[in-house]
Amino acid sequence: MSAYHIPVLLEESVSALALKRGGVYADVTFGGGGHSRLILEKMDKESRLIAMDRDSEALENAPKDKRLILVHNNYRFLSNYVRYHGFDKLDGILADLGVSSHQFDTEERGFSFRFDSPLDMRMNTLAKHTAADILNSYQEESIADILYKYGEVEKSRRIAQLICREREKSEIKTTGHLNSLLAPVLPKFSEHKYLAKIYQALRIEVNEEMRALELFLDSTKDILKSGGILAVITYHSLEDRMVKNLIKSGNTSGEVVKDIYGRFDSPFEPVSKRPILPTEEEIASNTRARSAKLRVAKKL
Numbered sequence: 001m002s003a004y005h006i007p008v009l010l011e012e013s014v015s016a017l018a019l020k021r022g023g024v025y026a027d028v029t030f031g032g033g034g035h036s037r038l039i040l041e042k043m044d045k046e047s048r049l050i051a052m053d054r055d056s057e058a059l060e061n062a063p064k065d066k067r068l069i070l071v072h073n074n075y076r077f078l079s080n081y082v083r084y085h086g087f088d089k090l091d092g093i094l095a096d097l098g099v100s101s102h103q104f105d106t107e108e109r110g111f112s113f114r115f116d117s118p119l120d121m122r123m124n125t126l127a128k129h130t131a132a133d134i135l136n137s138y139q140e141e142s143i144a145d146i147l148y149k150y151g152e153v154e155k156s157r158r159i160a161q162l163i164c165r166e167r168e169k170s171e172i173k174t175t176g177h178l179n180s181l182l183a184p185v186l187p188k189f190s191e192h193k194y195l196a197k198i199y200q201a202l203r204i205e206v207n208e209e210m211r212a213l214e215l216f217l218d219s220t221k222d223i224l225k226s227g228g229i230l231a232v233i234t235y236h237s238l239e240d241r242m243v244k245n246l247i248k249s250g251n252t253s254g255e256v257v258k259d260i261y262g263r264f265d266s267p268f269e270p271v272s273k274r275p276i277l278p279t280e281e282e283i284a285s286n287t288r289a290r291s292a293k294l295r296v297a298k299k300l
Contacts, residue, residue, distance in 0.1 A: 005100040007034030008289045009233055012276050013094055014038045016231040016296040022046040023091035026082070028075035028216065029053060031100040033061040039094070040065055050081060050090075054124040054207075058100065074124070076215040079223050092229040093220055097213065097239050099123075099203070101288065111203060113195045116176030121199075121206045131202045135172045140164045150210070150238065151201030158185060159198065200236070213239060217246045221267045224299040230268065231296045240275070240293055247297040268297040 014035060017025060021044050027036045030053035039049055040063065052071040053059055059070050071081050075095065082090060103111050103123065110120035110131060119132040135143070144160035147153040159182065166172060166181050179195065186194050204210060220230050230247075234240040245254035247268045258264045275293035283290045 005032030005034065005102055006286045006288070007032065007038075008096060008098060008282070008286065008292045009276065009278055009294045010034055010038060013096070013231050013233060013294055014042065016271065016276075016294070017092040017094060017229050019043055019047070020091060024048045024050075024087050024089075025092045025094070026050040026052065026078060026090055027094045028078055029094075029096045029098075030058050030062070030070075031096065031098075032058070032102065033063065035094055035096060036068070037063060040067060043067060048087075050078075050085065052078065052081070055100075055103070056125065057102065074212055076212040076219075078216060079219045082223055089225040090223050090228055091225055092231070093224065094231045095216070096233040097209075098233065098235045098288065098292070110175055111199070113175055113179055113192075113199055116174055116179075119173060119175055119178060119202075121203045123207045127207070129206060131206050132171070132173050134202060134205055135163055135178070136167050146205045147198060147201045149201070150204040151197035151199075153194070153197045153201060155185065204238075210238060210242075213242055214252045217242060217252050220246070221250065221299070226299055228299040229271075229296065230299070231294060233292055233294050235291050235293075240295070243295050247295060265300070267300055269300055271296040271298055 019042050025039060027039060027049060030036055030051040036049060036051045043049065048067050048069060050069045050071060051062065052073060052075050054074045056072055059072055062068065062070050069085055099111060103109050107115040107117045110117050119130060119135065121131040140160045143163055144157040147156035147159055153159060162181060162185065163172065172178055224230060232243045234243055242252040245252050247270050248254065248266060249256050250266045250268065256264055275295050278289040278292050
């Protein structure tokens with residue numbers, strides 16, 4: 001587990017599920033399996049756990065346990081698999097939206113600017129489009145919009161212009177090529193932070209992360225039983241805003257929809273007013289936890 005991925009807010013998120021006898025739960029971002037292992041450890045023999053991940057390499061970490069149901073797919077399809085495996089509704093859902101340490105640290109996956117590797121970034125290696133496809137085929141305006149929307153990249157239009165000029169000379173296929181292309185415009189003393197924003201934006205677009213998150217979150221209203229728990233760990237403002245909106249208004253856009261009598265009731269109730277944050281000790285031992293926020297809500 002530690003070699004593949006260090007789970008963030010482990011005890012806090014699993015405790016938030018308030019596991020009960022005979023319950024049915026889902027860990028929709030299996031990753032290194034840390035959260036799932038602790039859930040299984042705390043579950044009774046009658047309970048069941050659905051563990052999902054779009055990355056087939058992640059599921060290779062799964063323990064052998066009769067209570068565990070493995071699903072190789074995107075969590076946007078959770079409701080399909082709940083029905084397929086014969087369950088009506090779930091007692092709890094856990095999602096850790098971070099990219100696994102394994103994906104960042106595996107050079108050939110192309111998630112990190114630390115290596116000179118193919119610009120891939122696919123969480124599901126069977127998916128069609130890579131980061132290289134985006135950089136070499138999208139229109140300049142679209143690239144600029146992606147960088148600004150998903151990475152809050154300053155001078156996104158300047159970056160998009162550089163990319164489109166470069167690809168007229170030769171295709172941009174590797175992280176090393178992209179990094180050298182961007183080097184002249186990177187701000188001094190914060191080059192890594194700036195590159196991280198660009199790579200985040202490309203990764204989100206490659207994996208359609210925001211659309212998948214929207215579909216997943218909107219489906220939880222119907223998948224969870226009354227009293228069921230939704231626990232979501234986010235790492236950037238775009239994700240956190242969608243989770244916060246769902247809990248507050250019942251949808252990811254944050255739109256408050258009232259009935260004909262002017263009444264409004266959210267299907268969720270926050271378990272705590274503020275998000276749960278990692279301790280200083282956890283951040284010191286795992287720097288990738290520093291931006292994590294755990295929001296927990298109960299289905300009404």
